[in-house]
Amino acid sequence: MSFYMDTPKLTLITKKDSKDIKQLELGKSYVIGRTDQSDIILKNDYISRTHVEIFSDKGAFWIKDLGSKNGTFIDSKKVSEYPQELKNRTRIELGKGKNKTVLMFIEEDGTLDDTFEDSFTGTHIVKHFSLDSDSRDVYVNGKLLPVLPKREFDIFELLYQNEGKVCKKDDIAKKGWPDRVEGDVSDGEIHQYIKLIRQLLAKYLDQPFNEDIKKYIVTFKSVGYRFNNREI
Numbered sequence: 001m002s003f004y005m006d007t008p009k010l011t012l013i014t015k016k017d018s019k020d021i022k023q024l025e026l027g028k029s030y031v032i033g034r035t036d037q038s039d040i041i042l043k044n045d046y047i048s049r050t051h052v053e054i055f056s057d058k059g060a061f062w063i064k065d066l067g068s069k070n071g072t073f074i075d076s077k078k079v080s081e082y083p084q085e086l087k088n089r090t091r092i093e094l095g096k097g098k099n100k101t102v103l104m105f106i107e108e109d110g111t112l113d114d115t116f117e118d119s120f121t122g123t124h125i126v127k128h129f130s131l132d133s134d135s136r137d138v139y140v141n142g143k144l145l146p147v148l149p150k151r152e153f154d155i156f157e158l159l160y161q162n163e164g165k166v167c168k169k170d171d172i173a174k175k176g177w178p179d180r181v182e183g184d185v186s187d188g189e190i191h192q193y194i195k196l197i198r199q200l201l202a203k204y205l206d207q208p209f210n211e212d213i214k215k216y217i218v219t220f221k222s223v224g225y226r227f228n229n230r231e232i
Contacts, residue, residue: 010040010054010103029055031066032094032103046070046099052079054086054105061086061105070095075130089163128205128216129229131160140204148200151176156197159217159227168224194225 010022010030022040024030030039033050042051048068055062062083065072072079073093088107093100130139136153138145148156158167158175173185176193194217201216202209218226 010105024054024056024061026056026059029053033066042094042101044095044099044101046095047101051094052092055083057083063092068094070100088161129160129201131157133157133161140201143204145200145204151193152197152200155193159197159225160229163227163229166220166224166226172224194219 010024022030030053031050032038032040032042032047032052032054034042034044034047035049038050048066048070050066051068052063052065052072055064062085063072063074063079064081064083065079067081071094073096074084074090079092086105088105090105092103092105094103095101128141130142131137136147138148138153138156155172155176158172169187169190170182172190173180174182176190177185198213198217199209201207202213205213207213216228218228220226
C-alpha cells in the first residue's frame, strides 16, 4: 500500500513539448476518454469514449481499462479491467503506435526528466526489474527470483519505489533495521547490504560483478544510493 506525501500528478503528453498536468485528489475517480462527459477529455479518434479510469482507494491510486478498443498499456503490458496500482513515475500508453497518447503518473513534486522524454520520443527503455510488495516477489527480465532475505528485500523495495531519486542513508537504515535506534546503523553495515543486493542483481542479470553493475545502484558519497531501473 502506498501513501502519498505530495499531491500526485497525471502529466498528459499529446505531442512533443506539449504537457498538460492534472492534479489528482485522494477520494476521487477520473474517467479518461473521448466523450465530453469524461473527467479528462482526450480528443483523439484512437481513444475510446470511456477508455480508462484512475481512482483512489486505501491511500493509493489505481488504474483499470474500461473495455477500450485500442487498449491501455503500462511498460508494454496490457492493463485489464482488474485494477492495477500506480507507482511513482508510471508511464501509461492509451493505444499503440504513432497515434497513442502517453500519460505519466508522478507522485513527487518536480519536473519530468529525460527518462520520460526518451520514452515519449520513442527511445526503447528496457526496465529489468519489477517488484511486488504484497507478495514480496522480485522479477529480473520477467523471471521470478528466489525469495530474498527480509533485509535485502526491504532495502531493495525502498530503492525500487524511489527509482531515480537518492535514498538517504538514514531512510535505508530505518527500512532495513527498524528495530535499531536512530543513528545506530553504521555506513559500513548499509554498504555491506547494498553490496549484497548488487551481487544478486549481477547474478540474475548474468553480468559480472564489476563497476558496471554499480550503475544500477549508484553511490552518492555521504548521502545515500539511487536505483536505476533501465538499460545502461
